[in-house]
Amino acid sequence: MERENETKEELKNKEVQEIKDKIDKNIDIDKIDEMIRNNKLEFEYNKIKYRATIPTFKQKSELNEKKREKFLNLLKDEKNMLEEDLKKIYKKRGIDIDEINQKILALEKQKSDYLLKLGKALKEKSSDNDLEILKNEINKIAGEQTALSIQKMNLLEFSIESQILIYIYSYLAYLIIQKNIDDKWVPAWNTWEEFENSDENLITKASFHAGMVLKNDMEI
Amino acid sequence: MIWKFDEIVKILRILAKSNYYQLIYSQEKNIGLRLFQNDTDLTKIQSEFLRQLQFYSVLYLDYALGEINEKVFENDVYEDAYMYYKRKKSKEEDEKEDIKEKNKKSKKVSWVFARPNRKK
Numbered sequence: 001m002e003r004e005n006e007t008k009e010e011l012k013n014k015e016v017q018e019i020k021d022k023i024d025k026n027i028d029i030d031k032i033d034e035m036i037r038n039n040k041l042e043f044e045y046n047k048i049k050y051r052a053t054i055p056t057f058k059q060k061s062e063l064n065e066k067k068r069e070k071f072l073n074l075l076k077d078e079k080n081m082l083e084e085d086l087k088k089i090y091k092k093r094g095i096d097i098d099e100i101n102q103k104i105l106a107l108e109k110q111k112s113d114y115l116l117k118l119g120k121a122l123k124e125k126s127s128d129n130d131l132e133i134l135k136n137e138i139n140k141i142a143g144e145q146t147a148l149s150i151q152k153m154n155l156l157e158f159s160i161e162s163q164i165l166i167y168i169y170s171y172l173a174y175l176i177i178q179k180n181i182d183d184k185w186v187p188a189w190n191t192w193e194e195f196e197n198s199d200e201n202l203i204t205k206a207s208f209h210a211g212m213v214l215k216n217d218m219e220i
Numbered sequence: 221m222i223w224k225f226d227e228i229v230k231i232l233r234i235l236a237k238s239n240y241y242q243l244i245y246s247q248e249k250n251i252g253l254r255l256f257q258n259d260t261d262l263t264k265i266q267s268e269f270l271r272q273l274q275f276y277s278v279l280y281l282d283y284a285l286g287e288i289n290e291k292v293f294e295n296d297v298y299e300d301a302y303m304y305y306k307r308k309k310s311k312e313e314d315e316k317e318d319i320k321e322k323n324k325k326s327k328k329v330s331w332v333f334a335r336p337n338r339k340k
Contacts (some may be wrong), residue, residue, distance in 0.1 A: 036269050
């Protein structure tokens, strides 16, 4: 039994690491440095230059309209579920998402307490060993929080809310990404269908850059 | 999206901690060195970078004042822990000051409206 639990734990850690590795490959420090300097985020894909521009009022309105449309369409189909519906189904199967949320919050409180202790220890210039012990506790708690957050994210992946989020970031990319053709910036895609049929890696890059150009998440 | 932004924040921290960006940040107002090419319409990434620059600026200042030693700069956890502790302490002190101020004011009020003793 103990061994079985150990294997599950190992698998969970492996999953967390895999996701982290996947993310690291897409981001490099020089690129971020460049992204800081101006508010026009450029990237290259298949030897074509692309850029994300700040959305105009008209584009934001269009995005909002599409978001509303998509939400209502998903809601009409009874096969689609809201987070609350999914939570009820999971609960019947013995998975309590509210409990996961509570655990995440409790861990946050624990982490804050340790941060406070460590901060005090640093101010008082405590021994390296004492600092190391507190740091390891904090890292352990942060790891548990990450694992729970990933678990929750995976469980709610197919909820209407998650689908909407993916859709609006993709639609935003479709609206604001431009490509450079003969030294002129033109929309990267002429239609939404064209965007949907593009290379998946380009869509990922485009959505990522589109998200970065926003002032904050409340904009969409 | 949330995942990727977290990873970006890690890189922003490395850049904000660098001497190069700290120098620009500290000299931005004094000699007009510009941090960004744009003056308005800051992106999410630029706003977060400003926040990180301020974070490290405070940390370096405390180091210069001898409040902390270089051990704090060894990793993100130490840096966050110290700043968290500092903020908490400063909040506690502000609250104590507020209570003192309130007490002072309430004493003054009672003095102003104190009923004069009647002469017997």
